[in-house]
Amino acid sequence: MSGSAEGMPNPWLPVPYSVQERRSETPDTVTLVLAPGAGPAPLRFGPGQFNMLYLFGIGEVPISICGDPADSQHYVHTIRSAGRISDALCRVAPGATVGVRGPYGTGWPIREAVGHDVVIVAGGLGLPPLRPALLEILRHRDRYGRVEVIYGARSPKDLVYYDQIQAWRSRPDLRFQTTVDTAGHDWHGDVGVVTTRLPDARFEPKDTVAFLCGPEIMMKLTAQALVQRGVDRDAIWVSLERNMKCAIGLCGHCQFGADFVCRNGPVVRYRAVERAFSTREL
Amino acid sequence: MVELAVGDRRILARSDFPAFLDALNKLGYRVVGPTVRDGAIVYGPIDRVEDLPVGWTERQEAGKYRLERRGDEALFGYAVGPHSWKKYLFPAHERLWTASRKESRFVPAPEPADGPPLAFLGVRACELAAIALQDHVFAKAGDVAYATRRARALRIAVQCGQAGGTCFCVSTGTGPAVGPSHDLALTEILTAERHVFFVEVGSPMGARVLASVPLGPASVEDERTVEQIVARTSASMGRTMVVSGIRDLLVNHPEHPRWELAGQRCLACTNCTMACPTCFCQTTEEVPDLSGERVERWRRWDSCFNSAFSELHGTPIRKSTSSRYRQWMTHKLATWHDQFGSSGCVGCGRCITWCPVGIDITEEAAAIRASPPPQVVEERT
Numbered sequence: 001m002s003g004s005a006e007g008m009p010n011p012w013l014p015v016p017y018s019v020q021e022r023r024s025e026t027p028d029t030v031t032l033v034l035a036p037g038a039g040p041a042p043l044r045f046g047p048g049q050f051n052m053l054y055l056f057g058i059g060e061v062p063i064s065i066c067g068d069p070a071d072s073q074h075y076v077h078t079i080r081s082a083g084r085i086s087d088a089l090c091r092v093a094p095g096a097t098v099g100v101r102g103p104y105g106t107g108w109p110i111r112e113a114v115g116h117d118v119v120i121v122a123g124g125l126g127l128p129p130l131r132p133a134l135l136e137i138l139r140h141r142d143r144y145g146r147v148e149v150i151y152g153a154r155s156p157k158d159l160v161y162y163d164q165i166q167a168w169r170s171r172p173d174l175r176f177q178t179t180v181d182t183a184g185h186d187w188h189g190d191v192g193v194v195t196t197r198l199p200d201a202r203f204e205p206k207d208t209v210a211f212l213c214g215p216e217i218m219m220k221l222t223a224q225a226l227v228q229r230g231v232d233r234d235a236i237w238v239s240l241e242r243n244m245k246c247a248i249g250l251c252g253h254c255q256f257g258a259d260f261v262c263r264n265g266p267v268v269r270y271r272a273v274e275r276a277f278s279t280r281e282l
Numbered sequence: 283m284v285e286l287a288v289g290d291r292r293i294l295a296r297s298d299f300p301a302f303l304d305a306l307n308k309l310g311y312r313v314v315g316p317t318v319r320d321g322a323i324v325y326g327p328i329d330r331v332e333d334l335p336v337g338w339t340e341r342q343e344a345g346k347y348r349l350e351r352r353g354d355e356a357l358f359g360y361a362v363g364p365h366s367w368k369k370y371l372f373p374a375h376e377r378l379w380t381a382s383r384k385e386s387r388f389v390p391a392p393e394p395a396d397g398p399p400l401a402f403l404g405v406r407a408c409e410l411a412a413i414a415l416q417d418h419v420f421a422k423a424g425d426v427a428y429a430t431r432r433a434r435a436l437r438i439a440v441q442c443g444q445a446g447g448t449c450f451c452v453s454t455g456t457g458p459a460v461g462p463s464h465d466l467a468l469t470e471i472l473t474a475e476r477h478v479f480f481v482e483v484g485s486p487m488g489a490r491v492l493a494s495v496p497l498g499p500a501s502v503e504d505e506r507t508v509e510q511i512v513a514r515t516s517a518s519m520g521r522t523m524v525v526s527g528i529r530d531l532l533v534n535h536p537e538h539p540r541w542e543l544a545g546q547r548c549l550a551c552t553n554c555t556m557a558c559p560t561c562f563c564q565t566t567e568e569v570p571d572l573s574g575e576r577v578e579r580w581r582r583w584d585s586c587f588n589s590a591f592s593e594l595h596g597t598p599i600r601k602s603t604s605s606r607y608r609q610w611m612t613h614k615l616a617t618w619h620d621q622f623g624s625s626g627c628v629g630c631g632r633c634i635t636w637c638p639v640g641i642d643i644t645e646e647a648a649a650i651r652a653s654p655p656p657q658v659v660e661e662r663t
Contacts, residue, residue: 010392011424012378012579018387056381056388057570057577082595097387243594245566249621250423251584252563253591255613258533258620279536281605 011248014054014099015039017075019092025078025160029125030090031066034075034098042075042100046107047132048239048267051075052247054099055092059085062244062262065103066128068135075100078128078160104247106267108133108237113209117145119201119231121194121222123152123214127160129239129266130213134168141173148201149176152194152214156180156187175202194218195225205230212270213239220277223270236270257282286489289482292497293504294468296477299331299357305494306401311436314370315403316363321349323363325370328403335360342447342520342631345640355477358404358470361446362630366559367402367409368416371431374556378427378566378579390579393427399434406442407457408449408628410464412559413437418622419562436487439467443511447520448631450644454525456628458515466491469508480508521631523644524651525615528625531651532616536608540649544611545604547639552585554633554641555610560626563591586610611643 021033036042045051045065054060061083067076081087092098110133118137122130137144149168153159159178168176177197179190190197194214208231212219219238226236242261245251254261257276259268276282286292294302306313315328318335328334339360341348352359381390405413413432420428442449442458451457460467465488469480480500483489555561565584570577584591587606592599600606618626627643634642 008424008426008429010379010426013390013392016387016389056383057568057574059568060566095386099388099390241594242599243592245564245584246423248423248425250419250425250562251565252586253565253584255586255609255617258617260621281600281602282536282609 011101012246014052014060014101016097017100019094019096019098020074022092022094025162026158028090029078029080029158029160031076031078031160032089032092032098033067034077034100035073041072043103044072045069045075045103045132047110047136048107048129049103049105050129050247050266051077051100051102051104052244053077053079053089054101055085055088056097056099058088060099060101060245061085061089062104062247063089064129064239064266066131069132070135070139078125080125101247104262106265108211108239108267109209110136113137114143115145116235117203117208118147119203119208119210119226120147120149121198121210121212121214122150123194123218124154124158125160126212126214126218126239127151130211131161133211138171138174145207146203147174148203149174150179150194150197150201151176152179152181152197152218154181156183156189177201193221195221198222198225198229206232208235210236211239212236216241216277219270223274233271233274234269237267238270238273239267240265240273286483286492288485288489290489291483291500291505292481292492293500294479294481294495294497296357296479298496299479302491302495303328303331305491306403306436308494309491310398311401312398313401313403316358316360318349322347323349323360325363325365325367331357334358334404339444340446342449342635343640344448344634344642345637347635354472356443356470356472358440358468359443359472361442361444361449362406362409362632364557364632364636366557366630366632367405367413368559368562370400370402371413371435372416372420372428372562372564372583374583376427376581378581380576380578382576383574388577395427395430399436400431401436401438403438404440405437405464406440406630407460408451408454408630409559410437410439410460411451411454411456411628412630414463415560415622415624415626415628416562419560422622436491437464437466437484438488439464439484441467441469441508441512442515443470443472445515445518445520446631446635448634448642449519449629450521450523450631451629452516452519453521453523453644454625454627454629459512464488469511471504471507471511480504521629521634521642521644523629523647525625528647528651529616529619531654532612532647535650535654536612538650538654540646540653541604541608544607544641544646545602547641548587548603548607549638550587550589550603550606551638552587553636553638555585555587556583557632557636558614559630559632560614560628561585565591586613607641611646614643615647
């Protein structure tokens with residue numbers, strides 16, 4: 001191997017950020033606003049990318065970035081308590097230090113969507129990774145055709161970004177449908193999985209770019225429904241989730257077929273993974 | 283003394299091998315190489331010639347490894363054992379960084395590179411290929427610790443004088459002849475009259491090592507002898523594997539019944555991945571001290587055969603052993619091409635020898651090739 005390793009940046013070292021704000025989204029989900037403190041400003045990120053978040057003495061997990069890409073001063077992350085480390089991250093107090101490595105991975109191809117109708121379908125905690133894309137599209141709303149968002153959650157109490165969703169729903173240039181799997185009598189919205197809302201969505205199939213994020217089965221069924229409706233497989237994008245320890249294509253954990261999800265994903269064309277979605281235990 | 287240049291060939295007498303080791307030590311290298319321990323030839327410190335497996339060889343078969351005495355005093359008269367050089371370049375357990383808490387903040391400090399540079403003595407052709415494969419993997423990730431160790435390491439190759447029972451480097455195109463990427467390449471020539479090493483210089487550093495070592499001229503006859511040794515080894519491979527089209531063969535047959543059969547035999551013990559010189563999977567560990575004021579971040583070899591390896595939200599994606607075997611073999615022989623532009627297999631045979639139930643990657647690949655069921659046909663709408 002030629003040359004020496006001196007001066008190479010060490011990709012394993014987290015950069016300390018401080019928790020500027022902690023918002024409770026649902027009983028098990030919080031949003032953290034991270035600021036670099038005295039350190040350098042965050043690196044620019046693309047909608048759909050993720051960071052590795054590290055807690056001193058606890059560990060590190062991949063979490064997608066869900067803030068506004070135009071905000072160059074913060075990283076915003078919405079985290080669900082799903083394990084030991086994410087649970088500890090959900091409990092951090094403002095002022096605490098969180099280590100950040102990133103941003104990593106591929107993002108939603110919002111430039112490719114310019115001039116087309118955009119269909120965004122989010123299931124559960126699939127909305128946070130799509131939020132930067134939606135914010136970016138709304139910032140340049142005139143560049144796109146119709147924008148349809150379908151957001152499904154398990155129950156009304158599992159809906160994140162409640163206030164912002166109300167604001168989005170009141171916009172005339174955006175259709176934002178919300179649906180839940182189960183609800184009580186106090187819920188006046190739709191009930192059913194996201195694909196049940198798809199027939200209502202207005203878009204020109206041949207001229208549509210779709211972004212899907214949620215559980216694999218939800219993305220698979222939604223993509224199949226979109227293809228049925230005439231959307232090209234190459235115009236449908238999905239965001240994959242796998243176990244990750246390094247985010248630099250080295251630990252091997254996130255392999256999905258030939259892809260390292262951390263490097264070739266998380267956002268990939270549906271066509272590229274269509275067969276893999278149907279392969280057991282891949 | 284005439285300065286040696288890359289490509290120069292010389293003869294090193296067996297009696298001058300101690301001087302060769304001295305030369306390495308004088309340049310600050312710590313020599314590591316094959317040595318007999320716990321009934322196997324493994325890699326460890328080589329302080330003197332007698333630390334090498336002098337007069338030893340081994341018998342290898344699927345799930346079998348036995349040391350045997352040779353009828354001579356050869357220094358390198360065996361194939362490869364359970365260890366590979368990755369244990370030095372990519373240690374099985376390695377501290378990545380440490381951090382101390384300062385009020386509410388913490389400051390991570392990278393692990394300093396220390397210890398003397400290593401001279402790898404006895405790197406076989408397949409192992410040079412394996413090192414090159416890992417170089418690519420770690421370079422792509424920008425791993426500083428690996429790059430630092432690798433840049434300092436000296437590779438003293440040895441061309442194999444015999445093939446092991448599970449060897450198939452001829453099939454993978456990685457041996458037994460040593461390619462151009464090495465610092466020094468030795469071929470052991472041992473007859474009733476003569477015990478010498480044919481030495482080829484592969485780098486300026488290799489030339490520097492030889493500067494203080496007594497050497498003789500290499501004759502055309504010696505070169506012919508070396509060619510014959512390599513040809514003999516090539517002709518005695520214990521295994522073969524047809525590699526043409528193997529990427530598509532495996533990627534297109536994820537539901538082949540053979541995976542299920544392999545899964546029924548496989549113990550998911552991870553031996554193949556630990557012994558494999560190219561397997562690079564790893565996990566991270568957070569190790570806080572008792573006060574909670576200081577933590578160490580470590581990495582450890584991991585294996586795609588472990589259930590936790592694919593765990594997502596508390597459940598493994600690859601629940602069955604057959605899916606893990608499929609992942610390992612498909613990655614090694616097929617998707618490695620997509621990721622790194624080549625196969626991940628160098629034909630060393632370790633996974634065959636060290637599998638406790640003797641699963642043979644060449645046999646599995648042949649079985650899938652022999653009876654490919656109808657391909658999964660993509661649905662069109």
